[in-house]
Amino acid sequence: MTQQQVFRIHQDDDGHRAGVEAVAIVQPTQGEVLVRVSASGVNYKDALAGTGKGKVIKRFPITGGIDAAGIVEQSEHPCWKPGDAVIATGFGMAFDHDGGYAETLCVPGDWLAPTPQGLDPRQAMILGTAGFTAGLAVHRLLVNGQHPGLGPILVTGASGGVGSIAINILAKLDFEVVAVSNKQALHDWLTQLGASRIIGRDELPGGDRPLEKAVWGGAVDNVGGAMLAQITRTLAPNGNIASIGLAGGTALETTVMPFILRGIGLLGCNSVDVPFPLRADLWRRLATDWRPSDLDALVSDQVDLDGLPAVFERMLAGKTHGRILVMPA
CATH class of the missing domain: 3.90.180.10 (Medium-chain alcohol dehydrogenases, catalytic domain)
Structure with missing residues (x-):
């Protein structure tokens, strides 16, 4: 054999x-x-x-x-x-x-x-699971009413595969993208991908009240834990968070107040078992209008x-x- x-x-x-x-x-x-x-x-x-x-x-x-x-x-x-x-x-x-x-x-x-037409196997894996997950996050945000007028989109874990591709897609859709990264050496690279601003983790608006000043129109969160909880408190009314990662922990210590009083949405993104019609459509989008300009x-x-x-x-x-x-x- x-x-x-x-x-x-x-x-x-x-x-x-x-x-x-x-x-x-x-x-x-x-x-x-x-x-x-x-x-x-x-x-x-x-x-x-x-x-x-x-x-x-x-x-x-x-x-x-x-x-x-x-x-x-x-x-x-x-x-x-x-x-x-x-x-x-x-x-x-x-x-x-x-x-x-x-x-x-x-x-x-x-x-x-x-x-899809326009991608060879190598290009498809430059996107890979990370790109597919980023595409799913953007899809869920848009379906739930996210639009540039709500304010800047925060992307945590910005230098990772999901974060970097999400930045590029969101920038192509005319969102103002703010990347969270402590890797100073990668700031120029993140800017080239489409980030309008890069901030460190310690620059995130803080506070532990149930609701803090609304700063972000929405977010793609690759970290979870305390960082995700912090974002819920600082999201603008009707904004959404696409929740993807849990490197920062699985616990979420927040209250229902941002969800009720500001109407925010917390959208879990599970890319493992996406049904075929949506799976095929997301890959089509990643090969066409959402395709990164420089794979x-x-x-x-x-x-x-x-x-x-x-x-x-x-x-x-x-x-x-x-x-x-x-x-x-």
């Missing part, structure tokens, strides 16, 4: 270990598709899984990588045929099903989205499977920015 190189994660009596190893290529059964992987990406969840520092995997051993793009090689699903360009993100990938850090990926065909400007590094452990450690230490591409072969 043909072998392939994958980034495999183990957790057993010997503890956590992860690295490149050879495994058999899985053949698709009914409803499944075998994809030849062209590119993948590194996301925060991948770093947690690959280092064992986060309990984000349901079964072991497992091949890492929560996203991938490539070309269909074999198909047992009626919607896909060999040669189709496809994108796989979310669902059970690298959670309870082998993921995209491999030369091939065998997944249910229902998990795939077509790579390569979002890329800070490119590695092969052997380079993943070092990247994971850098990411968890806050020493990465933008998107990191993974080219499996």
Whole structure:
């Protein structure tokens, strides 16, 4: 049986270990598709899984990588045929099903989205799960009535994959975008992406009253915890927060007053199991009117499977920015 190189994660009596190893290529059964992987990406969840520092995997051993793009090689699903360009993100990938850090990926065909015209697999993974999540956040904000007239949009975790792409999309939609980042060296880069202003975390308007002075029209929050609570108190009437990340903690200590007296919306963004029609439409938007003007400007590094452990450690230490591409072969 043909072998392939994958980034495999183990957790057993010997503890956590992860690295490149050879495994058999899985053949698709009914409803499944075998994809030849062209590119993948590194996301925060991948770093947690690959280092064992986060309990984000349901079964072991497992091949890492929560996203991938490539070309269909074999198909047992009626919607896909060999040669189709496809994108796989979310669902059970690298959670309870082998993921995209491999030369091939065998997944249910229902998990795939077509790579839209205008994106090749590498470009699709420059966006990847981060870009898809940013697009979902923008979609949820717009559906809930967010518009530039409400005031500036705050983007926390601005130098990460989701934050940097969200900045670019929102700027294209004529929002005034204020980025939160303590990384002084990246301020010019964030400005180039579309941020009109960059502030440090300690510059956020403070106070612990249930309602503080309204400063922000809306927000895309990649941090959670105390920072998210602080934003709820300083959001303008009828503004919205797209809540994505929880690196700052899972607890939310706030009151109902901003939601009732100012009518703000807290919109959770789960990109894992977005239904197909919306999934395909978001990718179409990311390839057209929401497409970043310079995709390569979002890329800070490119590695092969052997380079993943070092990247994971850098990411968890806050020493990465933008998107990191993974080219499996």
